[in-house]
Amino acid sequence: MPVTETLLDTFLVTRKESETICTPLEIEDYVVQPIEDVSPPKWHLGHTTWFFEEFLLKPYLKGYKVYDEDFSFVFNSYYETLGKRVIRADRGNLSRPSVQKVYAYRYYVTNAIKTLFDKEPEEKLLQLLEIGVHHEKQHQELLLTDIKYILGNNPLFPAYTDSINEHIEESHQQDWVSIDAGIYEIGHGLDTFCFDNELDRHKVFLHDYEISNKLITNKEYLEFINDGGYNSFEFWHAEGWDWVSKNQISSPFYWHNIDTEWHHYTLEGLQKISPNTPVSHLSYFEAFAFAQWKGCRLPTEFEWE
Template identity: 40%
Template sequence: MSPAVAAPRPEEALSLFRDVRARTEALVAPLAPEDTMLQSMEDASPAKWHLAHTTWFFEEFILRPRHAGYRSPDDRFAFLFNSYYVQAGPRHARDRRGLISRPGLPAVRDYRAHVDAALDDLLGRGGDPGIAALVELGCHHEMQHQELLVTDLLHGLSHNPLLPSYRDPEPMPVTEEVPLGFTGHAGGLVEIGHDGGGFAYDCEGPRHRTWLDPFEIADRPVTNRDWIAFMEAGGYADATLWLSDGWARRGQEDWDSPLYWWRQDGCWWTYTLRGPQPVNLDAPVCHVSYYEADAYARWAGARLPTEAEWEVAFRDRPVAGNFLDEGQLRPMPGGGPWGDVWEWTQSPFTPYPSFRPPEGAIGEYNGKFMVNQMVLRGGSCATPLAQIRPTYRTFFYPHQRWQMLGLRLARDARP
């Protein structure tokens, strides 16, 4: 959390805490115990681990140091469910989380209930506003893991030949193609970053000035219809469109379409949390890497926006759209800049001027990841709405595809 942000009142933090914890349980409710053990790759974690790790976060950073009477049900959980907080102690190997069959799912749910009761007790006493601020941070941390839980589950279930559905299939609306248009922006000296009002992560600030040359940004994201045109034009086979690292990755992983796509009976299909479905031509393209997005933009005679351009272009637009709250769990046609898919920018995830991470293990939340990753903006159909604000920066490595990742075009303003 940004140090400039005022702490919520204890009763506000408690209400948020209960709501967030309930949503995580609701997301896991349709799963069989076997589903909660799936770990299909190192980047993904089992749903059971997400349940436990988010609980450990509250225990480690709030209950252990701030609740004198708190006792963990099992001190070994700190080793099993720490993620990357080096200062918090040793941790189980990330790529072997799917091998943690014990504690079982009932024991993990008991762990959650134990921590929930202790947090209720601590916040019910009021007192130190620093506790409420840490609870708020823990809630936003759990919201991030709600998104990861959903996308990790999608990746895990995609390896099942039966292609099971997490939610009942529902057809998408029949829509018409929306022509691609661009809106111009004058640029100049602008301010971006969080201003200190309301919750924000440390990496969203400090607010600072930056220069933008005049630019144009697309009025809609790139759609599946657009992407199929790129594929049919040989975009995946034209090395001149690709960054060198991207071309190498394309060859290593045999990319010729977005993740989860396949050709069947002359049509493109995709796997979703609602099961296999025909690709909706007018929905935003999803599950494409930065390398693919950059190649597409070059093919289209455009480029990816910078994160400053994206923020300036859309920060005055109401934050509303197809988020996790809507329950669609897939991009839908006709949306705006918010929701549906995260949109790649050409900006590396680096610190803003004068950035300083918080002291202690909490300072490991974002700061140590500020290298070799790219910023995305806007949120997705798997992102809780409460997470999103105009300054929110998420970040992924340029080769990653399993998240709900798409793109929007930009270009330099025409004279």
């Protein structure tokens, strides 16, 4: 199968997947922005579409007509050279364009991309399309993360779906894997797509160490909580202790103690804590403090790789 055809199929599947992620949402969910760091789902759908319009269609598709002249202002994220844009904190104020119009925008741009790639394109165009696909995949991760934040901060804790397995148990026995000191290669080393921060492949020296073959579970983290981990400053970075104190942090994000039982918000709604699933939604400060309490340390980026 030609490279263009394969990549175009991946593009179409990726575009569909973004919309599938939003299928369980109500119209009202598309525009909510509880905090500056969360973007409304509607904005993600528009921004990933604007990327293809701006970087592929406008410069390379002869006779292409921009869907809406205002959309570059609305859906540009941080590209300073491409003009003015809506401040990130104001994305939740965009009741217009409507959700329906954003989906029409997606349909318009997706079809135009298919037209652009009707003929065998130059290598530069293929590279831009591949970057755009992976850019949208990144936003799919953000979509799920932001949707969870939006629904998880709704006082009713509505479920996003009842058909997603968000938490997988760590049921195997813990073992410590020994890694010998030496020089190791890190970074992307395959002839496939990667982002520039995964390059160049290079060598690093690591001292010998041991790393657990098992992630920290909710049960283990509860032991830290019950042992007063959030009240013992000696386990925390100074900045971490300030964060805990100022924000009155006493448990991981999405955790709720209801009638003396711990629950957490998941994409399937509010559920009792499962003891054997990996603990999630910790800050670096919390992970560091837990490791200190446990008498261990966190792995470095290079050790983890």
